[in-house]
Amino acid sequence: MADPYPSTSGRRVRIFQVATGNVGTEMIGRIQRHPDLELVGLHCYTADKIGRDAGEIVGIDPIGLVATGTIEEIIDAAPDCVTFHGVWPDFELYERVLEAGIDIVTTADQVTGHHRDKNHPLPDGRVPTEVLEAACQRGGSTFYGTGMNPGLAQVLSIVHTSDVADIEKVTCIESVDVSCHHSVDTWVNCGFGAPADDPEQLRKLELGTTVFGDGVHLMADALGLELDSVDFEGELGACTEDVDLGWFRLPKGSVGGAAFRYVGKVGGVPRVVLGLEWQMTPKTEPSWDVKGCYITQIDGDPIVYSKHMIIPRPGTPFDADAFAAIGMTVTGMPALNAIRAVVEARPGLITSADLPLRAFGGRFRA
Missing domain, CATH: 3.30.360 (Dihydrodipicolinate Reductase; domain 2)
Structure with missing residues (x-):
């Protein structure tokens, strides 16, 4: 059978996580045990987390990754994908990461974008989905939202x-x-x-x-x-x-x-x-x-x-x-399990309707 994930064949997908709230805290440990994924960085918004080991922040053993706090550090790490687990979207981060050619998978308030376009235009009047689509096309990247539960x-x-x-x-x-x-x-x-x-x-x-x-x-x-x-x-x-x-x-x-x-x-x-x-x-x-x-x-x-x-x-x-x-696991795992399929997907905004069945499959323990 042809490899369904040619761009990451033979290696784990490099992940840079954003945020360690309820979902993000649970996902640090889940990424560590996920056979498809390698955590290469953590972006935090609060000053008291920046500079600390990611494992220490979420209450597990140190994992050798220090939390950072700038978008430039995400881009410099050149991950395959950013996993965004903040409660609310960060469109400045989204736009810059996507135009740098890095895919984004998020659990934050995004499935199709209908409601954000209707109820939450950006401060400068731009339409959120149009901004995301344009950034994806500039960077050749993909944006996928699972929208919490x-x-x-x-x-x-x-x-x-x-x-x-x-x-x-x-x-x-x-x-x-x-x-x-x-x-x-x-x-x-x-x-x-x-x-x-x-x-x-x-x-x-x-x-x-x-x-x-x-x-x-x-x-x-x-x-x-x-x-x-x-x-x-x-x-x-x-x-x-x-x-x-x-x-x-x-x-x-x-x-x-x-x-x-x-x-x-x-x-x-x-x-x-x-x-x-x-x-x-x-x-x-x-x-x-x-x-x-x-x-x-x-x-x-x-x-x-x-x-x-x-x-x-x-x-x-x-x-x-x-x-x-x-609750945090079932919110975050549909996003993590879909990452390989998202990395292989076409550039632009996609939804679950665009992904193959294998995108929703869990993983057996090694």
Whole structure:
């Protein structure tokens, strides 16, 4: 069989990671054990991390790589690919890295770019996807975003349609307890902890989660469906008492849970739905019976119903820390596993619909 990865045949792909937040911290260790990848650098934004060993920063043994803090140091290292795990995009970094001929794979708020173009034009008025595409073409590089957990949900949903003859509707729901995801900035950005009776909070949730709308666009594209609209629908759960999670306080009456969805419609009829049930605490009104899994349903002929559960491996404690680590793993690994395929892909912005099946495959331990 012809080598599907000719440009990196016989060697590991050289990776320069950006950021060591929740996802980035988990990925340092995962890259170290990944048979395809070699970590050659770490870029950090906070001064107290720069100059320290990457392993020390993330709480593992030293690995012999010192964190740097400038884009020039990324470019000088000449990696094959940058993995960007910041919560929010850094378009200055993106543009300069891409035009230097270095590919980027990111978990930060990017799947198709629809929502960033609509809601987040750059300060100088430029359109984000146009900026990225132009930088890719100048450098002959590729940009791929998995968009946090939508990167998993959308691929699952597409695969589940493979044995359906006549599709009527595709639904994927992420139904999870999110109290183990210790990212205060993320939840404040989505309105959690703020008064649930404030009419602005539902809009805040929409603005903080619009990347999930990108997931609907991607699924429709992969399924050959042209959507008329992607609409947001949602409901907030107000805390029935003060709740102290240790890392985040939720006053009585504040947002402690939410059920919302992005609905792709054709002729006013829902066709592709990406729904989320997020519970920070069960002490809300209304509350939701979260299932701790992804639920996929394909209405058509035949009907497909599937639950995708992710649990700690044997020997790992069933505690909040273990499930927090799993959350970061399933966010980051779809990006890491796809890197070889991204390096071989055409220059420009690509999505999961552009990648081969092998891009979504995990790896056996050596």
